Amino acid sequence: MTSLLHDASTLVVKVGSSLVTNNGQGLDRSALAAWAEQIAGLVKQGRQVVLVSSGAVAEGMQRLGWKKRPTAINELQAAAAVGQMGLVQMYESCFSEHGLHTAQVLLTHDDLADRKRYLNARSTLRTLLDLQVIPIINENDTVVTDEIRFGDNDTLASLVANLIEADALVILTDQPGLYSADPRKHADARFIGQALAGNPELEAMAGGAGSSVGTGGMLTKILAAKRAARSGAHTVIASGREAGVLLRLAAGEAIGTHLRAGQIKTVARKQWLADHLRVGGRLLLDNGAIKALRDDGKSLLPIGVVAIEGSFERGDAVACLDAERREIARGLVNYSSSETLRILRKPSSDIAQILGYVEEAELIHRDNLILL
Structure with a gap:
């Protein structure tokens, strides 16, 4: 099987909290530097890349000395405000080593639910990509409330993929991909190498949140692939700890779980409508x-x-x-x-x-x- 990323010209790459913060121990500069190097390589190939990165809350927790993720909205917002500073500063530093600028873009559901703001966000992102600037996107945790939040960056990444009409969504996680059951609990769990995005059987296979650092789980990734498929974007779920994973996928190597979009791109206005979370x-x-x-x-x-x-x-x-x-x-x-x-x-x-x-x-x- 050839990687679904082989012919993709526009990609959205999402990295989770456990990868960005080395399982909650603080920002992992070596990991961020590795992704920056790979994305720089993709840009040199003529591809456009948007990076959706978790980690602000986890980094804020580390800076504030909190051992356990808070549940109160105001504490989560405070942690996000503190952590976002370090997150974007480190990304800018890593990408600058390859002659690339970055741009911080913080989004809430209201930004995508309102038609005018949706179009403004799309125009901004497309302009940044044309300028070969790497947009670093995160949910605006500092101001968002529980009622209007995306809930996890897998969902946000899929919406961004639809927003810019990307060819592919890459979700980097701390697991090799999707299994028929939780491999940490079931020794006979079968690895899913490829499937059709939106297949109901996939949702049945996926479990809940698997990390104490982030909020997502395999289920959110399956649903993200289903949403991204609406605009014709394929999804790859792979390990972010796999050496050179992005460049190898772009070269055609089949790493992780590949979820193929089985439908043509939805008309842009209807796509926006389908993406309403509320x-x-x-x-x-x-x-x-x-x-x-x-x-x-x-x-x-x-x-x-x-x-x-x-x-x-x-x-x-x-x-x-x-x-x-x-x-x-x-x-x-x-x-x-x-x-x-x-x-x-x-x-x-x-x-x-x-x-x-x-x-x-x-x-x-x-x-x-x-x-x-």
Whole structure:
């Protein structure tokens, strides 16, 4: 098997906390220097690379003398503020040895949920890449709250891959790749060399968070690959401690687990919509509406909505659920939750009589809806 990175021209590389901080002992300069050297090699090959790096909280903990990761938001934010200084300073120092500049980019979910800020972030990142500057991206832990955080940098990395329409996402971890079970607990665990991103069996295989330093686990990596595949990006999960791993992958060597994207790139606007981690509300659909969306590519009409949950306004992103409460689509709604409650199960021809006006005949137009 040839590496999925062999022909990739734009890459997003994510490194986890345990790698960056040598399992929580403080920033590992030798590791950061090795990645900087490899990324510099990729740039010389004409590739563009974005680096998503964890480690700010872990480095802050070390600087503050904390032995255990705090759970209080304010303490995590303080640790991130302290640690981010050292993290970007060391990356800048390592990349400067290869004649490359770096740029610190801190993101929150709100930056990607708002269409204008989403486009601004994409424009900035593309400009940096064109200038051969290496963007160092992390979640903005200092200001983010628990309700709006990405939750882990695997998720953030997949969103960045979609944002810049990258060809591949590389998730470097402290494990060789994905196994059929936790190899630390099951001696007969089978290594997964390649699979299709989004395969439900992969999620069943993946476990929970595996490190006391970071917040991610194999499950978040599987879900990140699934999300990245929406924009046609392949994902490789490999050990960050493997010598020269990035350059070897780029040369075609099959290292780690390769999760192939099985679909073409999603239209950019719908891709942005799919990447919303939070939705304003939920619509429960009947079977007829689900068939109309899936099989016929039609818009969602009020008559096909059985019930609603949550509070939302016109233009908000909402989730569409089937009878088993599985999300089958997501879209921008044309009516608020209070208005939708009055017109659900009604034909579109009744909207004017019920509300006294008509914004749109559809509850969600097909141009503003994406199937998941």
